[in-house]
Amino acid sequence: MARPRPRFYRRAMEIPPELRRVSRRARRDIGFLAAGVPPHLALAPLWIWGAAVVATTRNWLLLPAPFVLILLAVPLLTAVQRGRYRALLGTDIPRPRPVPERRSPVSAVRWLSSARTWCQVGYHLLLGPLLAALELLVLAAGAAGLAGATVYGWVWALPVWTRLDFFGHATQVYCTVGGVALLCAAPWAAGAAARAERRLAPALLGPGRAQRLQQRVERLAESRTDLIEAVDAERRRIERDLHDGTQQRLVSLAVNLGLAVATLEDLPDEARQVIEEAHREAKETIAELNDLVRGLHPAVLEDRGLDAALSGLAARVPLPVRLRVDIEGRVAPTVESVAYFVVSEALTNVTKHARATRAEVTVGQIGKVLRVNVTDDGLGGADATAGTGLSGLAKRVGSVDGTFRVSSPVGGPTTVAAELPCGQ
Secondary structure (H helix, E strand, O other): OOOOOOOOHHHHHHHOOHHHHHHHHHHHHHHHHHHHHHHOOOOOOHHHHHHHHHHHHHHHHHHHHHHHHHHHHHHHHHHHHHHHHHHOOOOOOOOOOOOOOOOOOOHHHEEEEEEEHHHHHHHHHHHHHHHHHHHHEEEEEEEHHHHHHHHHHHHHHHHHHHHHHHHHHEEEEEEHHHHHHHHHHHHHHHHHHHHHHHHHHHHHHHHHHHHHHHHHHHHHHHHHHOOOOOOOOHHHHHHHHHHHHHHHHHHHHHHHHHHHHHHHOOOOOHHHHHHHHHHHHHHHHHHHHHHHHHHOOOOHHHOOOOOHHHHHHHHHOOOEEEEEEEOOOOOOOHHHHHHHHHHHHHHHHHHHHEEEEEEEEEEEEEEOOOEEEEHHHEOOOOOOOOOOOHHHHHHHHOOOOEEEEEEEEOOOOOEEEOOOOOOO
């Protein structure tokens, strides 16, 4: 049975974590540089061939031929470089613009007229050979350092006369010292070269600053739309849970209390009074829960649309409301929800604060814009910037890129107007 090695021996044989990280990073950077030499030199034969043809024939009409081949090779080399950065450095270089689905003269002219195309051509045609020279220099320095550091291991394989003429004892010492120094500097040089290429490539192979900002705005708009839809879906779920669960239990409780009051005749007066009070509280709670459910997301809005939901809303307002809805079918659920709550909040303010005798609600669709107007003949003086419910409406309308305006001079009338993009 083999004896276990002492603990101090195992600790001595372990590689320190910092040294492992440096070694792993150096291998990654050196592999990245080695993989960059072929694509960086891929266009060199083409422009050397074009220069040789023009120099020998002195016919400048032959120059476009290799240039056309260079233009055809640029998208392929750009894709190769993107894959190289993604696989070896974990850096994702986005495309400057989507690849056209159909190859047509118009798309070709648009591609040739793009500034990003010529940035890619300049990267592969002019900067590529310089980067390849830098990569070869770093790799050659690393190979020379490895050869110098191991000179005592391979020098004995050389012929005797070569070893005696060129690799004396002093030369071997110098080679070993220089090789160790180059090996120590190789990770730093490879890392510096890789960082330099990582900064250059996205600026030339990726989208420009204006296009990056545009893509960022588009992603933010999409994420905001997804968030609004998620919030509306959650609001509908809560409404269904309250309507199908809590509300039904309260209705059952109210029915049982009503039956108890009607059928139990021999109850003491105190007990009957308590049951009647509980019955009244249950009915009031059901009414409040109905208002809460309608405030979250009325089921009729999802089932029958905006016209039916606003009709029910206007019928519950304790003053005459003239309603006109003129829309072409259904609009987006998010837009319907915002329009409904604009009308609901505006009519609530009319009922509580305006002291109005009548109100008018107009909803119409003009092109791709849904216009909502709520007008009353009340006292006026409403301010959307005073932190009231109107400011919340303005934010909710703004969440779908709509516009919100309030006109409410002192003495009235008050008009709440919203314009919502339908997205159709």
